[in-house]
Amino acid sequence: MSDASFDTKTRICPQTGHYEAQFGDYFELLKPRVMSLVVFTAFVGLLVAPVGVNPVVALASILFIALGGGASGALNMWYDADIDRKMKRTQSRPIPSGRVTEGEAFAIGMALSGIAVVMLALAANLMAGALLAFTIFFYVVIYTMWLKRWTPQNIVIGGAAGAFPPMIGWAVATGGVSLESVLMFALTLAWTPPHFWALALFTKGDYANAGVPMLTVTHGRKATRAHILGYTVALVGVSVALGLTSIGGPVYMIVATVLNALFLKGAWAVWRRTDDDSEADKHAAERGLFKLSLLYLFLHYGALLAEAALKPYGLGGW
Known part of the structure; x- marks a missing residue:
């Protein structure tokens, strides 16, 4: 459907009443502020390692680590949509605000997860790819689906997901831990x-x-x-x-x-x-x-x- 069929200010289709999601709405799913911390700490881990990395490989690796972090954010928002609707701090996120559907968030998160893990393993090494895969699994399954709603120590154990990026960056350079x-x-x-x-x-x-x-x-x-x-x-x-x-x-x-x-x-x-x-x-x-x-x-x-x-x-x- 062309843009002419939508209200240019609200992006609402008058025929269906549906909102037309834009790039910014999907990008917000990736939790860019959290992603920036992931990128920065992974970049530091890569640069302080005792082994030099080809600049092209380094930049590609950081891009795929960022995609993995964004994928985790999208899957977190997909699963936590019910919680986000109840919290003032999160009600304006893409899913609670109706700008993106839960199905879209899940599809984006899964697709980016697969791309990020496979491409990092190919661009750098299997250890880095495996660590990224485990990080996504830990954040989405262990923290989001289990710990967050089960124990007051959720952030203590779940914090490991946000702590892995410098290890991944180090593994990109050295192939190990x-x-x-x-x-x-x-x-x-x-x-x-x-x-x-x-x-x-x-x-x-x-x-x-x-x-x-x-x-x-x-x-x-x-x-x-x-x-x-x-x-x-x-x-x-x-x-x-x-x-x-x-x-x-x-x-x-x-x-x-x-x-x-x-x-x-x-x-x-x-x-x-x-x-x-x-x-x-x-x-x-x-x-x-x-x-x-x-x-x-x-x-x-x-x-x-x-x-x-x-x-x-x-x-x-x-």
Whole structure:
């Protein structure tokens, strides 16, 4: 049907009343903000590896890793459409808003998954392809279909899906897994709970309305604040351990020390809150920690890149 049959502003067909989805609607299915983190951490994992990669192979590999991350997002939105309709934060997503059907999201997710895994295996190696396949499976089946609706520790275990990309990038370059790639995985894994629980503390009503057993819903604010502090301490330990490996160095350790001090301070401020505090005070600390968490991970991986860039000049690494 031609565009003339649709209202040019609303994209609604007057004959059927159906919305004509556009490229942007389908792209939104891929969760581009999450995909950007996947691409960045995978790119860092590839670049800091001790083995050089042909630029064409590197770019192709990152593209297929991005497609795999986007496929996971589309399948997540397909399965979680019922939850997304109940949460204010997600009601404007393509499926709840009626811009894309659940069937379309499923088809796009499955097609992109197959393309991404097969092409990454062909462009790089079987290990990288297998890790990407497992990442998609873990995010869609283990986290989305099982953990998210079953346990308040959903984000702790499910966070592994978002932690695999640097390992995949490392595998693209080396064809395997090492202590360095495992610790990059562990850094993102340990970062995920305090990052998401800080968000959940000021969106508690959304998760309760949707029936998602987030820790804030099942155990309350006090327990969530204590968990945030505990996982932050573990995160600091992983951050320091990563800095002592072959991909760390003085630049990384300086950045990590500053960020860890700030993150511990923020987690401590959240932990010290009580239910007697005003909602505004609670949200100020929680929002502050959430925003800091975004900067925390980005700068850690940025510092790893800086170390890799300085090594040819004898300035990076230990």
